[in-house]
Amino acid sequence: MAQMIPLEDYVTRVLEPLSPLEASRLALGDAHGRVLAEDVTAAVPVPPWTNSAMDGYAVRAEDTTGASPQTPVVLPVSGDVPAGAAPQPLVAGTTQRIMTGAMLPEGADAVVKVEDTDQVPGPHPLPDRVEIRAAVRPGLSIRRAGEDLGAGDPVMAAGTRLSAAAVSALASVGLGSVRVAARVRVAVVSTGAELRDAGHVLKPGTIPDSNSLLLAGLVAEHGAVCASVSRSGDTAEDLAEVLRRAASGADLIVTSGGVSAGAFDPLTMLAEANRGGGAAVRLDFVKVAMQPGKPQGHGWVRADDGRRVPIICLPGNPVSVLVSFTTIVAPALARLAGQDTSDSSDGMLPGRPRPTARAAVAWRTPPGRRQHVPVRFTGPPAHPAAAEADKHGNHAEGGAEEHACLPWVTPTHRLGSGSHLVASLPAAQALAVVAAEVEAVEVGDELPLIALSDSLSPSPPVRTVELADGPRGPAVESGGASATPDSPTR
Missing domain, CATH: 2.170.190.11 (Molybdopterin biosynthesis moea protein, domain 3.)
Incomplete structure (x- = not known):
């Protein structure tokens, strides 16, 4: 069995060959939603006169x-x-x-x-x-003239996403245009002969193609452009043609499925067929010490114009896709857009909040793998004994008082981070990160979170559900994350 590598090492490998795309200058009227490519200073004072x-x-x-x-x-x-x-x-x-x-x-x-x-x-x-x-x-x-800002004062830093308020502020300091980062064009490719369009009648053995919709939406939510969405069958020849077409209008290709060791995994077959000089596709596959999302791949596809378009190959199970996109693809998009990725090896982009929460239930973790569990904000533990245990639980260096102010989170599904649990994904507000050396999460343990949206404001407490083991949150202890490892991923 191939040795697993840490997530941060794999992200470093993926980012290493990527170079930022060329920035462009846009009029402020066209810059809303874009990302600044340079620091901005005031051209005039605000107010410009008394x-x-x-x-x-x-x-x-x-x-x-x-x-x-x-x-x-x-x-x-x-x-x-x-x-x-x-x-x-x-x-x-x-x-x-x-x-x-x-x-x-x-x-x-x-x-x-x-x-x-x-x-x-x-x-x-x-x-x-x-x-x-x-x-x-x-x-x-x-x-007074300049009491808000003086001419030459810093206004916004490179990497700022331009909200309506930000565009208004840029106009107020005398600017008519700004340099913005390129919008990365992403081609989405889902693989698998079993996939069918959403809403179509399913024959035995077929499943809806939810990953292409998930990836296209994630691309847009991260400020990139979904240049194309396509699907490939389970042959190396079919996949090679799909990737060639996808590369023609893309800066990055993201695929789902076909990266495991199955007899019909097209990406691994394509990699074998393209070994040697003059290859049109170069793919490397690794096992990453994370759950879900252990099987991963990356490389490049030669476009018709001669460009080597980078490709990131994700597992096929939907939770694996979400976690892998958040921790691997998002930093790659940031690098291509010219944003700082110096501290993104753990899946957190620089400048993003790094909040912490407390586990409202306990669960087991996969040995030796960093776990990313989709969670939602909930109320405190239902059992008095659990709440009492939390008083003596693991605290950060901030002390018990700071610990007591942290919100509570519960996995969105009783099976924790099972890679196939797509129906529970809409309830996820963040990914709770459990270090590889942690053997089990106990009630009250502090967990770092990775945001799945622009806001991590806790929602109102969610009512607990009566389960077989009593009125508590998802029964993660009984099912256990380790009880649902990545099933063979397409």
Whole structure:
């Protein structure tokens, strides 16, 4: 049996030959959802000029000394300052009517809001004079130029995904375009003569092709473009042609199935057929010390234009696909998009939160393999004895108080990380990571999580289900993750 290698070593192998794709410059109107390819600094200060925070009257503060409702100060009105206009300087002893956001006239140092005058708010003719009924201090109701950001100040770092708010902020600092990372084009290929389109009637021995939909969705959720979705039969010749077509419009090919040691696994057959110089496909297969997802492969496919398009070959069981995509393909997409992957060998991309939770139930783990268990946020353990055990359980260095603030998680299925448990996947909010040297997870143990979405906010506690062994969460102890190792993966 081939020796298993650690996940981090395999991710390093996959990433090593990958080079970032060329970035491009886009107008801000086209940049929403894209990823910055460079650090951005402000081209102009924010605000670009000192302006009024109120509708009112621009004044020299000293000209309002002593003003009150009983003893108003009367000033002549020398002009109007609407938003977008460049005002004339303010003459001492006078005032100018000013709108919110309008540029403060030179010489003014404060704004008296209209409610502190004898004027009525709203559109009215410019008065000749105004009664100031409240004394103001310098700086009142004004926004200083550059008080948010100065020109040249850092605004956003490379790797930032541009939300609507981020695009708005870039416009506010004077930018009209930005350099963004390339959107990686991914070709999805599912293998297996037994696969049928979703919704079709199943003949004996056939199954729905759920993996192609899963992979296409994951590609989109990770900011890449699904360039094509195709399916291959169980011959090396058929697969070679499918991969050749897929490579023509892709920067990366991701396959599911056919990486194990079965008699009809097309990827392994194709690898054998392409050994030697001048090969159109190069594939290497390894056993990775992880569950699910032990059998893995990677290499390249020669496209018609001569490019060597990288290929990552995942197992065929759906949970294996999700876990493998999250821990292996996602860092590869980040590398191709020019993002930092220096700390992604454990499946966590740099800059992502690394939250921790507590196990609400106990389960066994596979010997010598890092386990990735789909979990959901739940309430605390149902059994008082389990809760009591948690008080004395394994704590991080933060201490018992910090430990007590952590949320609880439960595997989404009673069989834990079984690689075929596709129907329970929609309930998964994260992957709980159990180190290879851990023999069993106990109630209250702290587990690092890998996010399966942009948010890891705990949902409301989920009602426990009455099972054969009592009212607790999924009966992982009885089934056990180790009781459902990767079945032969296609």
